[in-house]
Amino acid sequence: MLVISCIKQVPDTTQVKIDPVTNTLVREGIPFIINPYDTHALEESLNLKDRFGLRAVALSMGPPNTEATLRKAAALGVDEAILLSDRAFGGADTLATSKVLSAAIERLNDQEEVGIVFCGKQTIDGDTAQVGPGIATRLGFTQLTLVDRIESLDLVKKKIRVRRKLEGRHEIVEAPLPVMITVVRELNRPRYPTVPMRLMAQETEVKVWDNSILKLDATTVGLKGSPTWVSKIFSPERDQGEIIGDGINDPVGTANLLIDKMVDKDMLAV
Amino acid sequence: EEKQLREMLARYRGVWVFIEQYDGEAAKVSWELLGTGAGLAKTLGVELSAVVIGDHVGHICGEAFAYGADQAILLDSPVYANYRTQPYADAICHLVEKHRPEVILMGATGQGRDLAGAVATVVKTGLTADCTGLGIDDKRNLMQTRPAFGGNIMATIMCDKFRPQMATVRPHVMQMPERKEGRIGRVVRETFAPREEDVLVKVIEVLNDKDGKDQVDVAAAEIIVSGGRGLMNKENFSMLQQLADELGGVVGASRSAVDAGWMPHGRQVGQTGKTVRPKIYIACGISGAIQHMVGMQDSDVIIAINRDPEAPIFQIATYGIVGDLFQVVPALIGRVRSMKSQRGGTEPERVAV
Numbered sequence: 001m002l003v004i005s006c007i008k009q010v011p012d013t014t015q016v017k018i019d020p021v022t023n024t025l026v027r028e029g030i031p032f033i034i035n036p037y038d039t040h041a042l043e044e045s046l047n048l049k050d051r052f053g054l055r056a057v058a059l060s061m062g063p064p065n066t067e068a069t070l071r072k073a074a075a076l077g078v079d080e081a082i083l084l085s086d087r088a089f090g091g092a093d094t095l096a097t098s099k100v101l102s103a104a105i106e107r108l109n110d111q112e113e114v115g116i117v118f119c120g121k122q123t124i125d126g127d128t129a130q131v132g133p134g135i136a137t138r139l140g141f142t143q144l145t146l147v148d149r150i151e152s153l154d155l156v157k158k159k160i161r162v163r164r165k166l167e168g169r170h171e172i173v174e175a176p177l178p179v180m181i182t183v184v185r186e187l188n189r190p191r192y193p194t195v196p197m198r199l200m201a202q203e204t205e206v207k208v209w210d211n212s213i214l215k216l217d218a219t220t221v222g223l224k225g226s227p228t229w230v231s232k233i234f235s236p237e238r239d240q241g242e243i244i245g246d247g248i249n250d251p252v253g254t255a256n257l258l259i260d261k262m263v264d265k266d267m268l269a270v
Numbered sequence: 271e272e273k274q275l276r277e278m279l280a281r282y283r284g285v286w287v288f289i290e291q292y293d294g295e296a297a298k299v300s301w302e303l304l305g306t307g308a309g310l311a312k313t314l315g316v317e318l319s320a321v322v323i324g325d326h327v328g329h330i331c332g333e334a335f336a337y338g339a340d341q342a343i344l345l346d347s348p349v350y351a352n353y354r355t356q357p358y359a360d361a362i363c364h365l366v367e368k369h370r371p372e373v374i375l376m377g378a379t380g381q382g383r384d385l386a387g388a389v390a391t392v393v394k395t396g397l398t399a400d401c402t403g404l405g406i407d408d409k410r411n412l413m414q415t416r417p418a419f420g421g422n423i424m425a426t427i428m429c430d431k432f433r434p435q436m437a438t439v440r441p442h443v444m445q446m447p448e449r450k451e452g453r454i455g456r457v458v459r460e461t462f463a464p465r466e467e468d469v470l471v472k473v474i475e476v477l478n479d480k481d482g483k484d485q486v487d488v489a490a491a492e493i494i495v496s497g498g499r500g501l502m503n504k505e506n507f508s509m510l511q512q513l514a515d516e517l518g519g520v521v522g523a524s525r526s527a528v529d530a531g532w533m534p535h536g537r538q539v540g541q542t543g544k545t546v547r548p549k550i551y552i553a554c555g556i557s558g559a560i561q562h563m564v565g566m567q568d569s570d571v572i573i574a575i576n577r578d579p580e581a582p583i584f585q586i587a588t589y590g591i592v593g594d595l596f597q598v599v600p601a602l603i604g605r606v607r608s609m610k611s612q613r614g615g616t617e618p619e620r621v622a623v
């Protein structure tokens with residue numbers, strides 16, 4: 001049985017800027033990382049490989065340089081790393097992204113049964129948390145989002161029991177396989193690759209599947225297959241603050257000034 | 271082709287808000303969305319509908335009217351007792367096909383995000399996540415503005431060739447509408463309900479985190495005193511607690527303080543914590559990383575105390591104090607206490623003297 005982790009290559013968030021002239025994202029020179037949540041998805045797929053002997057496959061859709069990210073996954077021990085890359089896939093929103101990922105999962109499922117697909121809770125660039133549900137819905141897999149613990153997995157009965165982390169509460173749910181699970185940070189601690197593993201990963205082949213393999217209708221993927229589009233991109237505006245008093249040399253006087261000001265303006269009732 | 275598109279779009283009318291509920295109690299974000307939805311419906315000249323799904327949830331329709339809905343579409347059946355993706359998504363898809371709304375809003379909560387992503391995929395339409403601003407352009411299309419890249423940039427997203435246009439909105443981002451008791455509306459009862467045998471997921475147990483654990487909900491507080499790495503250790507947070515107690519507020523924290531184990535995760539404010547919108551937010555020893563600011567920048571009044579005049583938090587602060595928090599915070603506590611005692615409070619010192 002296969003366990004699949006979907007991993008996205010993302011830029012390091014805090015460093016993204018907008019070019020004031022062209023009003024587009026400046027992408028040059030930005031280091032790429034595996035989306036932090038996806039390292040937990042990957043780790044859980046490796047856990048299940050270690051404990052149950054499932055075959056672990058890592059999938060990523062992205063430009064050709066995503067191969068480096070998949071190689072990192074290979075270094076950690078996945079059995080197969082597949083890059084879904086084609087010009088036609090570019091510019092995808094979440095609907096078009098889940099289309100490509102689920103087509104690849106279906107293709108894998110034709111060879112060997114897929115039991116679990118792991119996704120991160122969300123990414124740190126697009127930030128939508130929509131791709132996981134998109135994959136589950138397209139494949140008809142049961143959707144279990146925000147999982148922070150796998151309570152039990154029974155491969156004979158093909159049942160899984162997990163704990164979900166919601167606002168102010170947890171929920172324990174049970175579902176038959178196959179399932180799509182999105183994971184939160186609390187689920188596990190991602191492992192680091194050992195030196196021999198890293199060396200081995202250099203040899204590992206990252207397979208590339210383009211659209212001649214997936215054979216998807218070009219109007220359903222990439223920019224063409226995306227119902228949403230970005231019409232404007234801008235930096236968030238912020239009001240400059242007012243600095244009060246001299247907090248360094250006169251902390252008490254400055255504190256008094258602040259409280260008085262707030263009481264005067266009716267912001268504070270004391 | 272253009273004409274066909276326009277005809278298709280014209281078949282969809284009305285603004286819907288999905289009312290999220292647990293055990294018959296609606297989530298506040300749903301009322302915030304009714305406030306936003308009312309504005310959109312008015313601009314579009316259409317009705318605002320609340321979609322209420324659950325078991326024994328008829329009373330929620332009345333509340334939805336009080337918060338501004340013209341109509342409530344109600345699905346009431348035991349199969350909807352606990353939220354589960356499949357029956358809820360099937361239900362909404364059925365309702366969408368039948369009534370064809372042009373806009374659907376849901377909370378960007380665990381439940382709302384789980385549901386919206388599934389529905390949009392079946393309906394084959396666009397879904398914009400975590401919107402902070404919603405408006406209508408001159409062609410009746412929804413303009414959806416949202417932060418991305420952890421809040422470093424804002425983007426306006428359009429979905430002008432598909433209907434319904436779907437968006438999720440985070441709690442506390444939109445204003446709460448006024449509740450008008452006695453306002454009435456029309457209840458449309460629907461009967462669609464899958465059989466329990468056909469629902470694959472079973473909820474085994476619900477664990478309420480409030481039992482025993484941290485009782486404080488920072489997201490609901492009107493005054494928050496937050497601490498960051500500048501607090502140096504766990505013990506120093508008791509100083510913030512004193513200030514919070516004096517002001518009638520609660521203590522929050524940056525992720526650095528939470529990761530260091532000084533405060534529980536439930537107190538974390540920011541991108542991966544809670545979004546808050548209190549009347550007063552006091553940031554002590556917090557630098558103002560973008561991931562923190564996206565969680566608190568909509569607070570009515572922001573006060574920053576930091577010894578580094580270049581700290582980014584000062585850019586969004588209403589009032590900033592450049593200084594050592596270990597001097598400033600005790601001084602604030604002292605001032606508030608002395609004001610209270612002057613106004614004839616029952617402070618022990620006063621009685622003692």
Ligand SMILES: Cc1cc2nc3c(=O)[nH]c(=O)nc-3n(C[C@H](O)[C@H](O)[C@H](O)COP(=O)(O)OP(=O)(O)OC[C@H]3O[C@@H](n4cnc5c(N)ncnc54)[C@H](O)[C@@H]3O)c2cc1C
Binds near residue numbers: 091097119125
């Ligand atoms: C500024 C901006 C705003 C955007 N807003 C929207 C929007 O509101 N709605 C919309 O539909 N699209 C939006 N997009 C497009 C969206 O970010 C991309 O389509 C992206 O391909 C997937 O969305 P995400 O990053 O939000 O992933 P999420 O849905 O947050 O990802 C969840 C999980 O899915 C998996 N996953 C996601 N992408 C991949 C991948 N390429 N390969 C492997 N696994 C993956 C990972 O496990 C990940 O943790 C926006 C893009 C930009 C630049």
Ligand SMILES: Cc1cc2nc3c(=O)[nH]c(=O)nc-3n(C[C@H](O)[C@H](O)[C@H](O)COP(=O)(O)OP(=O)(O)OC[C@H]3O[C@@H](n4cnc5c(N)ncnc54)[C@H](O)[C@@H]3O)c2cc1C
Binds near residue numbers: 036124541560
């Ligand atoms: C994907 C992602 C998600 C994240 N999510 C969140 C989130 O939800 N919430 C969050 O908060 N962060 C989040 N972060 C982390 C964020 O980037 C910052 O690292 C974090 O907010 C910094 O916390 P801080 O301000 O407490 O610490 P620092 O940045 O170290 O700032 C400490 C500040 O205290 C000041 N200071 C020190 N001593 C004193 C003193 N005696 N008196 C006065 N001032 C003093 C210093 O001048 C400094 O400005 C996230 C990061 C990533 C990558």
